[in-house]
Amino acid sequence: MRRERSRNHIPSVSIAGYTNAGKSSILNRLTDAGVLVDDSLFATLDPTTRRTTTRDGRVYTMSDTVGFVRHLPHQLVEAFRSTLEEVADSDLILHVVDGSHPDPEGQLAAVREVFAEIHASKVPELVLINKADVADPMVIARLLAREPHSVVVSAKTGEGIDKAPAAIESELPRPTVQFEALLPYERGDLLNRLHQKGEIEHLEHTGDGTLVRGRANADLASDLAAYPV
Numbered sequence: 001m002r003r004e005r006s007r008n009h010i011p012s013v014s015i016a017g018y019t020n021a022g023k024s025s026i027l028n029r030l031t032d033a034g035v036l037v038d039d040s041l042f043a044t045l046d047p048t049t050r051r052t053t054t055r056d057g058r059v060y061t062m063s064d065t066v067g068f069v070r071h072l073p074h075q076l077v078e079a080f081r082s083t084l085e086e087v088a089d090s091d092l093i094l095h096v097v098d099g100s101h102p103d104p105e106g107q108l109a110a111v112r113e114v115f116a117e118i119h120a121s122k123v124p125e126l127v128l129i130n131k132a133d134v135a136d137p138m139v140i141a142r143l144l145a146r147e148p149h150s151v152v153v154s155a156k157t158g159e160g161i162d163k164a165p166a167a168i169e170s171e172l173p174r175p176t177v178q179f180e181a182l183l184p185y186e187r188g189d190l191l192n193r194l195h196q197k198g199e200i201e202h203l204e205h206t207g208d209g210t211l212v213r214g215r216a217n218a219d220l221a222s223d224l225a226a227y228p229v
């Protein structure tokens, strides 16, 4: 799946964080995935990846991961190597932290140690301060001050969840090639790929076809080049 994704340049987001922080609940809230949620350690033993879309229709993936713990045992690192590699390969890490935990800063730091171990420290990180429904507002204020790139949410009540997509989307890599094309109406397949993978800045139905302008990745842009304006 990872190989397929890199060939197609589909951006990927990994949800990571200390065990029991609410990662699977967040994935469910953001994608309606129906992943196992359980108030026990390591409820997620089977990582789950979902396809999802930006609000303007671009496809990206969102993956749940196994809970991180302080001093991740070596055997566990081995067992979850592919999941952990996926975190290091992703375009964005959604770092979920339990705002109601007695020591959320300690958990953030412990998880970042694991990021360093798995060579994921360079991946951009967006912190989701979760369990806002039961967290102490003073603690949330303290976390917000320390973590400027963060969003306060509750996977349980849905509070703040609507702010997450914009924050996520602004971190996703954007297609790089500027294009302009006049697509004949029988190339609905190309228009469909554009909706899923490109960014459409202008679209107009004309007598000669669909006039589109925007940004696409190199593969798509070269297919579009067959239809110059």
Ligand SMILES: Nc1nc2c(ncn2[C@@H]2O[C@H](COP(=O)(O)OP(=O)(O)OP(=O)(O)O)[C@@H](O)[C@H]2O)c(=O)[nH]1
Residues within 6 Å of the ligand: 017, 018, 019, 020, 021, 022, 023, 024, 025, 026, 036, 037, 038, 039, 040, 041, 042, 043, 044, 065, 066, 067, 068, 130, 131, 132, 133, 134, 153, 154, 155, 156, 157
């Ligand atoms: N009060 C409250 N509880 C939450 C919230 N989000 C998750 N929970 C609860 O926290 C517990 C753990 O949630 P999960 O989504 O399984 O957490 P996880 O990070 O995926 O856990 P592991 O996969 O085991 O590491 C469950 O009992 C959830 O119902 C929240 O926003 N508020």
Ligand SMILES: [Mg+2]
Residues within 6 Å of the ligand: 023, 024, 025, 036, 043, 044, 064, 065, 067
């Ligand atoms: Mg889980």
